[in-house]
Amino acid sequence: MVDLDDRALDDDDGIERTAPVWAVFGDLMAGMVGAFVLILVGVLAVQMDLVTSLQAEVQKRQQEEQRRMALEKALAVPLQNGRVTLDNGRIGISGNVLFALNSDELRPEGRQVLKSLVPPLQVYLNERDEMLMVSGFTDDRPVQSSNLRFADNLELSAQRALTVTRAMIQEGMPPQRVFSAAFGAEQPVAANTDEKGRALNRRVEIAPVPKSTNGSGGPNGPAKAGSGG
Structure with a gap:
């Protein structure tokens, strides 16, 4: 005969075993989002530098x-x-x-x-x-x-x-x-x-x-x- 307290313990044990998986998944997604943001910022910075260089080159050619x-x-x-x-x-x-x-x-x-x-x-x-x-x-x-x-x-x-x-x-x-x-x-x-x-x-x-x-x-x-x- 299985005691109800034992079942509760088993259920509790199951929840305790699955909770870390979701936590790891959440951390992984947060890390991916952070990496994506960093990449996006880097791309935008490069594009801004290219636009600035292009504008400077156009201005130089116009002056020439x-x-x-x-x-x-x-x-x-x-x-x-x-x-x-x-x-x-x-x-x-x-x-x-x-x-x-x-x-x-x-x-x-x-x-x-x-x-x-x-x-x-x-x-x-x-x-x-x-x-x-x-x-x-x-x-x-x-x-x-x-x-x-x-x-x-x-x-x-x-x-x-x-x-x-x-x-x-x-x-x-x-x-x-x-x-x-x-x-x-x-x-x-x-x-x-x-x-x-x-x-x-x-x-x-x-x-x-x-x-x-x-x-x-x-x-x-x-x-x-x-x-x-």
């Missing part, structure tokens, strides 16, 4: 486009004459217009080009906290041995950049607004396999850059020549 359009407007006359080019904010002048082969002596035509550039560039720079980097480039052919003034193309490109810088200062560009850089045969814009390509690589580029760029390298790389003032 506005800057390019302003530069095109300022240089409308020289660009229309076809004596200079404008590519990604860099004003290009053919080396043949500025100098004879292996020479750093500025041609009269080249000085006229620089003279036409100074006034609009002054207006452009006065509207912005920027300055000009004048960069000299050459083709890959060694400097002719008959010219003992330059040890190599880097030295020739440096002197040409300085000549252009000084000419712009003489035409009214404030010295604190312009500095020089030299790249020699580095960064060609065309293949050096024929005269046409080499002529394109013999060039001087003038680029507006932030003031902090001076002394720390321009948009094309580290500057290799000092100020031409």
Whole structure:
């Protein structure tokens, strides 16, 4: 004969044995919900960072486009004459217009080009906290041995950049607004396999850059020549 107290004990024992299972299940669900919340917060944080980065990139591109359009407007006359080019904010002048082969002596035509550039560039720079980097480039052919003034193309490109810088200062560009850089045969814009390509690589580029760029390298790389003032 089973005593009622024994049954109650058995029932109580059964309840005591099943209660921990529900407690563990509840703890497991709470942990899963907590983990899900943490993951959701992390995903939202990443998405916010992506949105912020995207907005910054869009703003940067808009500023660059506005800057390019302003530069095109300022240089409308020289660009229309076809004596200079404008590519990604860099004003290009053919080396043949500025100098004879292996020479750093500025041609009269080249000085006229620089003279036409100074006034609009002054207006452009006065509207912005920027300055000009004048960069000299050459083709890959060694400097002719008959010219003992330059040890190599880097030295020739440096002197040409300085000549252009000084000419712009003489035409009214404030010295604190312009500095020089030299790249020699580095960064060609065309293949050096024929005269046409080499002529394109013999060039001087003038680029507006932030003031902090001076002394720390321009948009094309580290500057290799000092100020031409």
